[in-house]
Amino acid sequence: MITEPSARKASAADVARAAGVSMQTVSRVARGLDNVQPATATRVREAMAELGYSPNRAARALRSGRFHTIGVIMFTLSSYGNAKFLEAIAEAASDAGYTITLLPVSHRTQGDVTGAFARLSEQAVDGIVIVIEADLLSESNVELPADLPVVIIDSSRQSERPFIDTDQALGARLATEHLLDLGHETVWHVAGPSGYYAARRREAAWRETLEAHGRVVPEPFRGDWSTESGYAAGREIARRADITAVFAGNDGMALGVLRAAHEAGRAVPASLSVVGFDDMTEAESFWPPLTTIRQSFDSVGRSAIALLLGEIAHAPRPEDVIVPTELVVRGSTAEAPGR
């Protein structure tokens, strides 16, 4: 009977012994360097396959100081945008040979955010992508490790860090002007939570667009991105016959407005026009299908990784990236009533 091979995984040394070469040659073959004789390389590869060898990442990381891993910090995956961001980030990272490590922050308290950064410092990552409410970030007085590259999504333009974002202002302007073009007197807004730069920028651009057209700027409703908060605003909106056009800060809140309108018997779009923001997958199937602003979470996510990898490689600070947005007209908007 043959003695059972040890349960330990094969190491480079084992492969070297089996192939009759040195560990160093094994290492060279494993990394695909070309200064190895083809015949030798083949022999080594056969031995690797035979023994089921794969390099130990911990040892590799220890030796090289590189983990080939990127940490991602976010609050929740429940929001459409965050899930999309993560998906794009993971794919872009994977394409570059990097792996994503998820650092969830369950509770939106400052203490929890602080804790996440503390845990972060002992993570084995080469860089970090942060997708989080900007305010909580600045409130939490933890400094990010100075030597670790960081890219923040949903941040204001700052001098130190590369900037990457959807063109929030363009989107909000397109939405507002679309409604004005349809003859509405003015446009009401269901804003996202003020802790988000995205919400603030959309609101500001909506305001500026109304002002530029000389319209009254009504007091915005304040939501928290959730359909419930959109519904709450929608009940108020549906009651008021003077409101004929609403721009919601995201599709979820727009859906809440639609529901409130249906319940109140307020016809959309005949009596009330609604525009969302995001173009989430389901938006096309809402009733009526939602007119909205399409943004490319994918591009932003991929750019974030590109930027981060650049920083990791000590590339010079790149140009800021602004990903354009686009108006998608569907069935939830129409000419102002009585016109």
Place this chain on the structure above:
Amino acid sequence: MITEPSARKASAADVARAAGVSMQTVSRVARGLDNVQPATATRVREAMAELGYSPNRAARALRSGRFHTIGVIMFTLSSYGNAKFLEAIAEAASDAGYTITLLPVSHRTQGDVTGAFARLSEQAVDGIVIVIEADLLSESNVELPADLPVVIIDSSRQSERPFIDTDQALGARLATEHLLDLGHETVWHVAGPSGYYAARRREAAWRETLEAHGRVVPEPFRGDWSTESGYAAGREIARRADITAVFAGNDGMALGVLRAAHEAGRAVPASLSVVGFDDMTEAESFWPPLTTIRQSFDSVGRSAIALLLGEIAHAPRPEDVIVPTELVVRGSTAEAPGR
């Protein structure tokens, strides 16, 4: 002028020197062992804070053979369920001091799945959670590393692996019986893709329930979980006056059916009742608000981690876990017309 400290991160040796103790004592303090004199421990902790020391995970992993990391393999985060699973998994893992590494499989080809597993073997993980179409998994002829614990979500009950799932059968039965109780002659079904055990089990239970009640079992529509596929089925359904009750395999397809019904002027629920599955966040805000089956992605995700951690610790194979489902009645179902 003081010479700039080296850019390298402080190591245990640096802390030891600063605190005037040995590396081993530093290690003991870092791990919170109690066999260190309080005074010494304090001195070491001060030095750690001073130097900004945190243990190097790569070295720790190399030494101990444990990475405190769990790999998660999934196709997409775009589906509500997957995002929810990942969130629950990440949180449960984090609570247990583990970190999640994401291994995305972008294309649903067998080759890509195979590639993911190949890459996986060189990952630094202690265990794996797989959330993927069961068929693709069995087709891909890669064996999972035998020594690596694996938990599969959406798998059939097998003898070798612990089993964990939502009670799909209960949910499908509740949905079907709810519609029968409302007086509908029979219930049509928009099934999910047959590659998913979840889809197959829901379909089978729907079929069994109809048979148990002595009803005709119509040919099911076949979708792919997407709202578009639900919409396609819905257009056919809306055309046919004989169909008065539909059970869709998930909420997204139910939304597609709702849209098709609206477009065709088919009143929901007066003329057509619709039930979904999942109870996604937006379901309550659909028009009409969707009657659906609530399942706890959270419980399943957390159980998956609990099971995996058990396997990692070589605990005995635990009981199978079946998480119950629940009928949530909202506005999309009503008594059969003409009754």
Place this chain on the structure above:
DNA sequence: CTCCGAGATGTTGACGTAAACATCTGCGAG
């Protein structure tokens, strides 16, 4: 006063890899 044990602390080496440096081979120029 001596010895012993318990608890605190120190020393050594190994984990698997890759960088730096060393050696070896063969071939062509002079």
Place this chain on the structure above:
DNA sequence: CTCGCAGATGTTTACGTCAACATCTCGGAG
């Protein structure tokens, strides 16, 4: 025919931590 160089391959060592073992100190029992 010798030398030197280029390319292939081997040897040594360090990365940071932790387990195992060694040592040291101190107090109490005999």
